Amino acid sequence: MELQGLPEGCIASILSSTTPVDVCRLSVVSKLFRSAAESDAVWERFLPSDYQSIISQFPSPLNYPSKKALYLTLSDRPIIFDQGKKVCSVFRIP
Secondary structure: OOHHHOOHHHHHHHHOOOOHHHHHHHOOOOHHHHHHHOOHHHHHOOOOOOHHHHHOOOOOOOOOOOHHHHHHHHHHOOEEEOOOOEEEOOOOOO
């Protein structure tokens, strides 16, 4: 069986077991891989398990269209909250 014959959910599951860099690299393999790589299920695996409770404490709500966008936002710049007592950031693995 070829990988292209697998359902998108299976591809997404495989991608979520890799790294963010690998997901981006594999997204150029095909339309199926690109679609799976954009899946919120994939990018949620790269966020802290308690990310929802963390972002609920931010002074202004984060507007993000996808989990990938949230991941990229948190990895590009730390967000300071709780009157400057806490910082949230996600480190990218090169």
